[in-house]
Amino acid sequence: MSAVRRWLVLLGLCAFSLVFLYPFAWLVSASLKPRSDVFDNKLIPEVVTFDNYVEVWQEAPMALWLANTLIVTVLATVTATFSSALVAWAFARYRFPGRDILFGLVLASMMIPQAVTMIPTYLIWDQLGFVGTLVPLWGGNLFGSAFYIFLLRQFFLTLPRELFDAARVDGASHWQSFWRVAVPLTRPALVVTAVFEFQAAWTDLMRPLIYLRDSSTFTIPRGLKAMLDQFGFGGEWHWELIVTASVISTVPMIVLFLVAQRQIVEGIATTGTK
Incomplete structure (x- = not known):
């Protein structure tokens, strides 16, 4: 690759990076x-104030929402990663009879829209008495995920x-072969699975909207929706609090991707090479 072509590629990558970074930069600036x-659309504020970051903790139970989100996210990540790894x-x-057919059915389940299973799933959790709790937000992960099963397989x-x-030959059982040999060798793929599920659980809004009723059980996305209803479209117009809460909820995901960046790249690059 010539020097001119290389510089053009770098300039193109920088341009796309700026496009993707602009929304978050605007969000931080607005906060x-x-x-x-x-909404003056200036990235450099004329008046800088940190009062929004103090007031948002007073106007909303952000600490409780963050704690609920962390509990749900950790449980969802651990259960999805572990159960999917076992199935994969x-x-x-x-080798067992019907293995390929069964695996095809697992992959076919990814084609079923979430809206089709939303009501039956709700009825199951309602019969179990878990509606209004955090369990439906992560309990389904105990049975694995078709996408993660395919990725890890x-x-x-x-x-x-x-x-x-x-x-x-050395006397290892099936479980020991999985836990002591396979798992350490597949750490990059497991990290990718965990990060993907962490991000999905952290930003999930649909299930909290369906299952959570009390504000004391709200997660961050559900809490932001409540703040939007109260301070945004509710007539009070405290948009500075909404964008500040959005920044607070976004920062943990950015930190996670920065920390796990190397493992994510390695896992994606090496998955499916056979």
């Missing part, structure tokens, strides 16, 4: 402005079978 200047390991490692298929044959 540092007084109410009258929120079974599809990749063991492709990674497991790249592992040499000789490793597990040697482990069996």
Whole structure:
């Protein structure tokens, strides 16, 4: 690649980066402005104030919402990653009658729109008595995710079978082969799965809207919706509080992606190479 072409590629990447960064830069800038200047569309505020970051904690139970979101997100991430890894390991490692057909059905489940299963799923959680609690927000992950199962299965298929044959010769059980051999070797793919699920659970609004009734159980997305109803379209027009709460809820995801960036790239690059 010539020097001119390389510089053109770098300039193009920088341009696209600025396009994607602009919304968040605007959000941070708006959170540092007084109410009258929120929508002046200036990235550099004429008047910088941090009062919004103090007031938002007073006007809304942000700490409680963050705690609820963290609980749901951690449980959803752990259960989805672990259960999907177990199922993917079974599809990749063991041969049994109907394996390919069953795996095809798992993949086919990704084609079912969420709206189709929304009411039956709600009725199940209602019969179990969990409506109004945080359980429906993560409990379904105990049964794995078709996308994560496919992702992890492709990674497991790249592992040499000789490793597990040697482990069996050394006396390792099926569980030990999975936990002590397969899991350490697939850490990049597991990190990708965990980060994807963490982001999905952290930003999920639909299920909190369906299952949560009391503000004490709200997650951050559901709490932001409540703030929007009260301070945005409710007539009070405190948009500075809404954008400030949005910044607070976005920062943890940015930190997570920065920390796990190397593992994400490695996991995506090596998944499905076989």
